[in-house]
């Protein structure tokens with residue numbers, strides 16, 4: 001007789017999180033209240049907690065040296081006051097592992113210091129937590145499986161080919177701007193399924209997305225301004241245009257579904273949880289907006305920093321070219337080849353992401369009291385992990401400033417302590433677009449270097465800007481050369 005297995009209880013629909021105020025005065029007041037509450041219940045970990053305009057300015061302009069020297073002085077957990085409130089940093093392998101893998105339940109992203117992204121992104125994966133996050137992530141995972149990324153490769157090749165063809169030997173190109181335009185076109189097609197040349201939709205969406213994002217690259221005090229003509233009101237106006245385009249697309253595709261579409265927006269309209277429930281239109285909108293944000297700057301910066309380091313290390317470039325000639329003989333790679341047959345490319349990418357992890361900070365808020373490395377952290381404290389600083393700790397990565405792809409041979413990578421290398425984060429919030437981003441950067445780099453080389457401009461030094469993601473300050477002009 002067949003044994004009846006009890007039906008698995010359907011997961012309950014989880015209510016969306018509470019909306020936080022976008023009013024900057026309220027947010028500052030809430031920060032002050034939170035600091036009092038933390039101090040009433042304990043002390044902050046060691047570190048400078050007096051107000052210092054100079055320190056705040058340094059943190060806004062070039063936080064890396066400050067973080068590394070505080071790490072040296074205080075160890076893997078310390079506090080520092082930035083602007084009006086203290087922030088706790090936890091650095092190094094154990095700290096990264098603690099936050100991302102061992103105890104993610106202690107933290108929220110939403111109430112972190114990056115919460116001001118919510119007015120643009122809404123409640124997408126980045127800005128939600130706990131059960132609501134986990135359900136959304138489970139629903140979205142199939143859209144990021146290998147076959148889906150493989151389908152996106154077609155859009156990547158179609159877009160990269162003319163962009164590379166436009167580059168001419170002798171010309172000076174701002175690689176950052178070039179890749180930004182290309183990554184935006186790829187995102188429009190692969191994520192939203194829009195034609196980037198269609199004036200009313202794709203092109204408008206790209207333009208307004210860039211404008212809205214611009215808000216997050218300006219200084220903090222300018223972001224507090226409100227009223228007509230302020231950066232905030234411009235961001236809100238661009239958001240309205242984007243919303244109209246995205247909601248229109250959602251309605252259009254719901255009314256006339258096309259099974260053949262492989263873009264992520266279409267996939268998200270079709271995905272269901274175990275109880276057969278899918279996303280609402282608002283949820284789909286927030287998720288794709290978040291994917292656009294998380295996936296566009298990151299790939300742009302990674303490709304740019306890669307070109308910067310390759311121009312400074314001709315021996316690495318030569319090995320990379322030798323590998324691509326041997327494996328591809330001039331052909332365009334597919335995802336299989338990129339993942340399995342080009343180990344040196346992978347090592348170069350790993351080393352670029354060690355030195356310049358674009359999503360350099362993991363912003364969190366403590367949701368409960370906890371202990372780490374002999375120090376107590378109280379609920380409501382701002383806590384960050386930081387891959388950028390963690391990747392430059394000399395005990396973990398000797399000679400940390402040097403660009404050495406050989407650090408990432410398969411054996412040496414496997415021997416790293418857990419939590420040492422976290423360019424994509426870790427645990428249940430590990431980057432959902434990791435494979436998409438890696439594929440995009442590897443593919444564009446390969447196609448570009450099969451045709452051309454890029455040389456540094458004499459006398460120009462590159463400095464890094466860190467908001468909202470790492471990028472070369474003022475772009476990265478380079479001279480286009482024929483392939484050597």
Ligand code: HEM
Pocket residue numbers: 125126137290291292294295296298299302353357358359361362363422423424425426428429430431432433434436437438441
């Ligand atoms: C080289 C490229 C990329 C890098 C270095 C990168 C890095 C990261 C990091 C470090 C996190 C975790 C942040 C944290 O712990 O607070 C993250 C999360 C995320 N990334 Fe990426 N990313 C890249 C590309 C992409 C792409 C292409 C997409 C989408 C198409 C994407 C979508 C996301 C999303 C949605 C999250 C939030 C995941 C969650 O919280 O469940 N990323 N990324």
